[in-house]
Amino acid sequence: MSDVHTPPPERIEPCRVLFVDDDENWRELVTTGLQMRGYEVVACETPARAMEEAAKRKFDVAVVDFHMPGQNGIQLMEELKKADQDLEVVLATGDASGKPAQDAILHGAYAVLIKPYDIIELEALLPGLTEKIGLKALVALYEITRSVYANIKLEDLLPDLMVLARKVLAADDVTVMLLDEKKELTVAASTGLDPREWGNVKVQMGSGVAGRVAQWRTGVTINGPLQSDPRFSDLPSRQGVRFSLVYPILLQNDLLGILSANRKPGRRHFLPQDLRHAAIFCSMIGQAIENAKLYDRLYALDQAKDDFISMVSHDLRGPLDAITMITDTLARGDYGEIRDEQKRLVALIKDSARHLAAFVSNILDAAKIRSGSFKCVMQELKVEDFLPRVTQLFTVSAATRGVKLEQNVAAGLGPLYADAPKVEQVVNNLIGNALKFTARGGVIRIDVTREGDFAKFAVQDSGIGIPQDQQHRLFQKFQQVDLDKQRQMHVAGTGLGLAICKTIVEGHRGKIWVESEPGKGSTFLFTIPLTGTAAARAAAEAKI
């Protein structure tokens, strides 16, 4: 009793040759010569017979005489290749001039033999042929690699893999079975089975051919009936299928499933090189499955992160709003008149709360921008609806610092096409910055005017101003912002804010810039499209 893991001796099928030549003696000579060397030869006298034979079974190579009555070799070659794209054709010609040879190669002949040729010359061509077939399979494998890394979702990937597997393994049908949570093999994709049946097929580890391959973790080829294979002789015989290749899909040391390929009668046996190709293919599938699982986890994590951001943002607003409202109430004197020094402290509390709220907004936005989920949700926004409210947030702190806040909105300015909270955030950031750098007695002016398709916002302060050479760094893409360095500069404290303002404004297809001179204060300007303009339409298509 032989070891169940030892396959029966591989019956390597000889290379199958279709030999077409109208010269009877030449036919006899070559056929005998090739057969003696172990090749399977089918010899034909005419192109018509050749086409008949080619229809009956698959050949590896056709050796065709160039000059035949009725049809020349090139025409026959084209017909044969049309019927079987994988067939390689060798053309034989008695014309040593070179022209027929050129023609032949141009039309896709694998090689040209000059008659009379020695059988050895023909034989010398044949291993190269098998290699070429192998090469084609490798090209298909390369295509798989590309597809594996292009497709992330397993359900999109598997069908493509099945098609490629059929090509690589020259199979009539291919099935991939994967282990489910119950450690049973179920069909994940199949070219031969109706998709509605897939869920019904369940194979236990160790049972049937698939189950045994899964258990042994070794690939097998079955090139005859199951009964004559000591590894599977106890199994019931299968109908229809002729030759099979079953290979385990492993990832590192874990078994993920199996790949099963079948060839119908009339096809060749599975060869050791097919097992090698299956090995490569299955490692690709393993990798693809892993990638798909990682991607799913990544997607879930990304969602969880977004949910967390929403939750944090929501939960923080309550207490921050409470702080602002309470400090306003104190400052108003509702609970007793408070002295100026006390009012100043109260204003500082409110400032801190507002600063915190803006900071949290910026952090959350920065996270969103980084993850690519920062979106501008546009709507019609009237300037008079949001601007007073934003400036009102600063009235107490401005008053405490002795800074005047003025605003002017041009008459007849239509509504903006904008993401309201984000535009508010920009204004908030700019006024906040202006306040930081404007001394007692100064003025902050907010002007909104129309400029073409846009509303132009200008936040002007009477602060220290910004030197020319530092202006370009203000809006730096936040990945490059060096917070420590910024703290040292006189424009310290702008931190993330301006970079995010830039992202927001550009997300609206607007522009943001600064006009400033040391000692003369600064004006920060930005544009936002007005509804119904071409700029608004451009903003609608904008992607950050």
Add this chain to the structure above:
Amino acid sequence: MARILVADDSVPIAMLVSEFLRMRGHQVAVVHDGVAASVQSQDLQPDLIIMDIQMPGAYGTTAYKTLESAGVTAKTPIIFMTSVNLEQARKLVPDTKLTRLLAKPVDLPLLESTVAEMLPDKR
């Protein structure tokens, strides 16, 4: 002087708003969730409700929906306080003469004038 129900799940904000209104002569009751808001508005029959728009109501719905199913919203003016931006908030509740929206942090003097506007005969 009006009878007002204040509903906000933020305890400090609810306290602040209710004291502010009491100081100005109104009678104020305070609750902290949508179910309590629904119960109290049916019991007390307030002249006005001031509530946070995002406060949860019964069984995972919003407080507004809870009040709506209790029939309160059909006859009682409501001032909504909202942390989300006004445009988005307008989508959550109908825009009728019985509703107003104020953004948080609420400017209390503005709240006072809105109350006066909605209850002209109860100054």
